[in-house]
Amino acid sequence: AQTVTQSQPEMSVQEAETVTLSCTYDTSESDYYLFWYKQPPSRQMILVIRQEAYKQQNATENRFSVNFQKAAKSFSLKISDSQLGDAAMYFCARNGGGSEKLVFGKGTKLTVNP
């Protein structure tokens, strides 16, 4: 089975500091897409950032950036200048293989300490 693995069930960071959330995945495809989603407590899941596998340049969205290592099948999320509102579950996800379906990791719960 093609899987997505988030090895850190929980992480914590001090406000204004930087934190990196890890994600690895398994795929036999060459063309696919990777996503990080954020799910705050009792709130909807929203897209944080996405990366197209054929692009070597790492995606960046304001304080959020990824370190995409295609050969290693690694897709980590870096959050800079962490804010209290960043506290949430973060899910790494992949699609591809001619399908719009997403495969999610188990999530990482991020706590931001004031």
Added chain:
Amino acid sequence: DAMVIQNPRYQVTQFGKPVTLSCSQTLNHNVMYWYQQKSSQAPKLLFHYYDKDFNNEADTPDNFQSRRPNTSFCFLDIRSPGLGDAAMYLCATSRGTGGFNQPQHFGDGTRLSIL
């Protein structure tokens, strides 16, 4: 604002009593998904519609059905809910372009409790 709307936010039903959850969208997306999410777990895809084409996941119980009468609406029917079906149910949409790079947009979810 264009969005994905799920009603109700909280639903309580009795063991074995059929229940329907609803989802509507103003994004005009042609793909709609239903996920089940249990506490502290990743969302699990139950099924999705690509336009009118229904795609069931192999491990989705027969107890779960879905209807999509038009582009905007999609329903999740649970015919005989068991205690194990208590969960958050998430609806999502995406713009199916054939490139599969479009993100999914999620609703707030419906939390289902079984008495």
